[in-house]
Amino acid sequence: MKVLVTRSQEGNAELVPKLEALGIEAVPLDLLQFLPPEDWSFVDASLSRLHAYDWLLFTSSTGVRFFAQRMAFLGYTLAWGGLPKVGAVGARTASALGRLGTRVDFTPTNFLTVELARELPSPAGRVLMLRADIADGKIADLLRERGFTVEDLVIYRTVRKPIGDPAPLLAVDLVVFGSPSAVESICAQLSPEDLRKIISKPAACIGPVTAESARKWGFLHVVQPESQTFDALVDSIGRIARVA
Numbered sequence: 001m002k003v004l005v006t007r008s009q010e011g012n013a014e015l016v017p018k019l020e021a022l023g024i025e026a027v028p029l030d031l032l033q034f035l036p037p038e039d040w041s042f043v044d045a046s047l048s049r050l051h052a053y054d055w056l057l058f059t060s061s062t063g064v065r066f067f068a069q070r071m072a073f074l075g076y077t078l079a080w081g082g083l084p085k086v087g088a089v090g091a092r093t094a095s096a097l098g099r100l101g102t103r104v105d106f107t108p109t110n111f112l113t114v115e116l117a118r119e120l121p122s123p124a125g126r127v128l129m130l131r132a133d134i135a136d137g138k139i140a141d142l143l144r145e146r147g148f149t150v151e152d153l154v155i156y157r158t159v160r161k162p163i164g165d166p167a168p169l170l171a172v173d174l175v176v177f178g179s180p181s182a183v184e185s186i187c188a189q190l191s192p193e194d195l196r197k198i199i200s201k202p203a204a205c206i207g208p209v210t211a212e213s214a215r216k217w218g219f220l221h222v223v224q225p226e227s228q229t230f231d232a233l234v235d236s237i238g239r240i241a242r243v244a
Helices: 009-020 041-048 061-074 091-100 113-119 138-145 180-189 192-198 208-216 230-243
Strands: 002-008 025-035 055-058 085-088 126-132 149-160 174-177 203-205
Touching (some): 002 009, 002 180, 041 061, 061 091, 061 149, 126 138, 138 149, 149 180, 174 208, 174 230, 180 192, 203 208, 203 230
Parallel strands (some): 002 025, 002 174, 055 085, 055 126, 126 149, 174 203
Antiparallel strands (some): 025 149
């Protein structure tokens, strides 16, 4: 079974060996690149008064990485007591924070940004979110509806890379998507004929938001794991490969 993996270079480097360990031929497509903000001034101002917030929220391990780099640049500690409490969207993001020595106070029942907003413990307070430039604004809206004061800042930019020759992409049996932006990036670059070819293949998606994006682009066979983790996604792909 041949699988197209559409993530960043770092993400593909992590995921491809796990698929190959199952006997799956993985074709990596470095589709996304993550860059720092063009202007750090707003982030720096918020980090300088970090203890004024009740919650610091992260929705990706990539956001954690840029946070750690900027905190080190500014000479700030990554381990603190008291405020702000720290919320992470899921186990992967929480683990990235834990490796830095940053205490994680909350993760939602399901590893989804919308659940992070719905389940963040009350009382409503002041929230700082550090996210991608293309992040969905729904989480901020939900928090505000619950009475939280939200500062939603860009801590990294997502740059979509060109896919190049589409022929190798169309020769796979299944496509792996780790984000809605990956779905849009690959589909928007294909000709109508090539798009029809790729959406005829199964799409394995990390979670419901990515799966919804795949369906909007026309994928008819979309699978997703019960748990929104890449390890669970690899297990799902392995089951498909065993049946194929």
